[in-house]
Amino acid sequence: MGKSALKDKLISELVEQNYVHAYVLFYFGIRFYEYSELTLEQVCKQQGLRVEQVIRELEAPTHLREADLPLASYPTDLIIEYLKHSHFLFIKHKLPYIARLVENFHANHDDYKNVERDLKLVFPLFVEDFIEHIYEEEDTLFHFIQAMERASKGKFVPTRLYHLLENNSIQKFAMGHEVHDDEMEGIRKITSDYAVTVKTPLHIRVLFNELKAFEKSLITHARIENEILFPKAMALESKVKQMLFDTAKYN
Template identity: 25%
Template sequence: MKHTDYRSQTVGQIVASDFGASAVFARLGIDFCCHGGVMFGEACRQKGLDPADVERELCAHNDRQGAGACPFAEWPTDLLVDYVLKIHHRNIRERGPQTAQLLGRVVEVHGGRHPELAEVARLFSQSLADLDSHLSKEEQVLFPYIYELHRAHTSGTAIAPFGCGTVEHPIAVMEMEHSGEGERFERIAALTADFAAPADACASYALAMQQLRQFRDALHEHIHLENNIIFPRAVALEQAVAMG
């Protein structure tokens, strides 16, 4: 099997080339999305992990999974944006309110014995409000320009100057907002003991924790695809189109 030189890459680059690595990083608490620019060895040391041990886990995971992981890094940029819009944006807008509603019912029933649930519900509600604004900015400003860049580069044509000056400006805002969401879900995970249902939980409580975890995991993939693949490509495309 081909050896992967993990130590010369950032954790975001590792997951971009092999999304299967995300499962290993997530289990070990290594942030590959909001802090995907951290070098592999440093990310391991920040978590008190031996990089050699993590390398072995990555290799073992790859051996078990084979080539089944979705090859996002091989997809063209416009297809990646399509995927984010139709899978992740749609998921947030459809599943998010459903989870918030379920969480509200769980707070009503179990909030007395588990007062932390009220804070979880407040944080999640604020996340949905902030994400709605975030998604709108991507849909109305950033993604249309990335589509234009992709078409211009593919066809060898020119495009009008971007209204924001350069694509790096809205990308910086999106990455800052991604970091805020990452921190918010770290707080939710801490409040819920990593989305665990306590011994006295009913089926609705357990389901709410499961849905919160699934929402967080999908958000991590969403942020990873943008921060580590789409955004760097957009910067490179803009530079290539400007050079003609």
């Protein structure tokens, strides 16, 4: 689509065309539900934005997907850095955006009044629990794996490594991780599996689409941890235990 065609489109039409446009506009300070009946060019003039720059971002290809990366071939430290970057995007970008959509969700529609009430109650609690889980994972699981990675390269004090292995195990982390694998079950029930129709108001369609996409990201994220990180970490743990055993044997 040409640039002139985009700049002359109503904000509501841009979002109808592609729900991801709402997310791009959000980070330019444009809340689609506040400017739905203005064209992109009109809004950019109001906000002091260069319409060409906004259009470039709207037309930019989507970010690289996890499926496009050879994560299984990555060493554990790179996988952890990748997962931490995903955590950052979840906490600093996606969740604030969805939270704002929930906060400004005004059903004005009998079919969605209960959904509005329940989401405004449940979603902030979900975010709080999710962020707590993320930080706990980084402070415990990731910290343990990184310590083993250093130990595997000979950088360890035997007594400290012994206590670290005594107090932690990848198997325990993996079992605890399963508890968090369906964190959005409650939200899925509230939204009836993000069900929409052609009559569903635009704001709700955008919100449900974002919730569905976020859940999909979480499923992929959990798969990377369960199918790639944990097996590699278990192998690393076995290697480090053998190294510690060999060190004790020759001392």
